Amino acid sequence: MKTSEYKSSGILEAYLLGLVSDTEKQGVEQMITTHPDLALYVEELEVTLENRFMQGVVPPPPDLRELVKLRADQQVVKRNKQTDRRQEREQPTQSTTNSTDFVDVKVSNTHIQVHKYWRVAFIAVFILGKIFLAFGLYQYFKGQAQEQEIERLNRQIQQQTTPITPK
Amino acid sequence: MDERERALQVTNTTTDQLALYDRYGSMAYGIILQIIPQPQQAEKVLVELFTASDLQSSVAYPGNIALEIIRMARAKALEARDQSGLSLMQPETSGIPSKTNLPEVVFDMTFRQGYSIDAVAEKLQLAKGDVLKAIRDYYVFLRQA
Numbered sequence: 241m242k243t244s245e246y247k248s249s250g251i252l253e254a255y256l257l258g259l260v261s262d263t264e265k266q267g268v269e270q271m272i273t274t275h276p277d278l279a280l281y282v283e284e285l286e287v288t289l290e291n292r293f294m295q296g297v298v299p300p301p302p303d304l305r306e307l308v309k310l311r312a313d314q315q316v317v318k319r320n321k322q323t324d325r326r327q328e329r330e331q332p333t334q335s336t337t338n339s340t341d342f343v344d345v346k347v348s349n350t351h352i353q354v355h356k357y358w359r360v361a362f363i364a365v366f367i368l369g370k371i372f373l374a375f376g377l378y379q380y381f382k383g384q385a386q387e388q389e390i391e392r393l394n395r396q397i398q399q400q401t402t403p404i405t406p407k
Numbered sequence: 408m409d410e411r412e413r414a415l416q417v418t419n420t421t422t423d424q425l426a427l428y429d430r431y432g433s434m435a436y437g438i439i440l441q442i443i444p445q446p447q448q449a450e451k452v453l454v455e456l457f458t459a460s461d462l463q464s465s466v467a468y469p470g471n472i473a474l475e476i477i478r479m480a481r482a483k484a485l486e487a488r489d490q491s492g493l494s495l496m497q498p499e500t501s502g503i504p505s506k507t508n509l510p511e512v513v514f515d516m517t518f519r520q521g522y523s524i525d526a527v528a529e530k531l532q533l534a535k536g537d538v539l540k541a542i543r544d545y546y547v548f549l550r551q552a
Binding site: 248249250251252253254256257258259260261283285286288289290292293294296297298299300301304305307308309311312315319 | 424425428429432433434436437438440441450453454457458460471473474477478481482517518523524536538539540541542543544545546549550
């Protein structure tokens with residue numbers, strides 16, 4: 241097909257909009273690389289299309305920019321973590337074969353770190369401690385009250401058993 | 408890779424994505440809204456587009472960045488529309504279009520509604536070559552407008 245026919249066929253326009261199949265796309269790209277005049281024509285079409293869509297801009301809500309920034313950061317961090325994990329998976333074989341390699345661990349943190357389940361255990365022990373303390377205090381005061389009651393009763397009995405002297 | 412390099416990479420990537428968003432965000436949003444008229448859904452697609460991992464690689468390829476974003480915005484909007492089960496937008500004209508509005512109808516069906524060229528040819532009872540020519544005519548109209 242001549243380039244003039246190719247230009248007027250509409251396939252280039254459809255290609256630029258992403259409307260052609262993969263096979264057609266490859267064909268168009270091959271034609272563009274082999275025919276410099278087609279490449280120039282495609283560049284002109286690209287400018288037309290870009291201008292057309294630039295006329296129809298709709299400003300998105302301003303807070304979307306922050307969301308894009310946040311998501312982009314998160315994705316980069318996630319990708320880095322995945323790379324680290326992949327590297328860690330590849331490294332163990334090296335570390336076991338070379339026993340002279342040591343990991344230089346510098347600890348500057350004076351805090352100890354424990355598993356998060358210990359928090360629940362600490363809270364449970366604390367609450368149980370409070371319950372036992374309250375129970376102990378209750379028993380103590382109850383015992384004291386009972387002793388006082390016994391003493392009072394003893395005194396009462398003694399008073400009743402003391403003989404009354406006749407006048 | 409040490410922490411400094413990593414932080415630099417995060418900053419560079421984010422800056423690149425934000426630069427693209429600042430330059431082409433409004434254009435992409437306009438395209439997405441043409442396919443998905445619901446703003447909330449369109450905003451989701453827009454964020455997804457500018458945070459997509461394939462965006463960086465696509466725009467790094469030599470070529471027109473705006474065109475690449477136009478194609479990606481369209482593809483993502485059509486994908487989101489299909490996934491969410493949103494109904495197709497009705498064509499601007501019903502029945503077989505006249506010769507004067509054929510380019511616009513073909514553009515609407517292919518670009519906005521996501522029909523393939525073959526499907527449009529079948530629906531409008533046209534040859535595939537005529538559908539392609541209609542797309543070209545739409546370009547000519549845009550250039551003159």
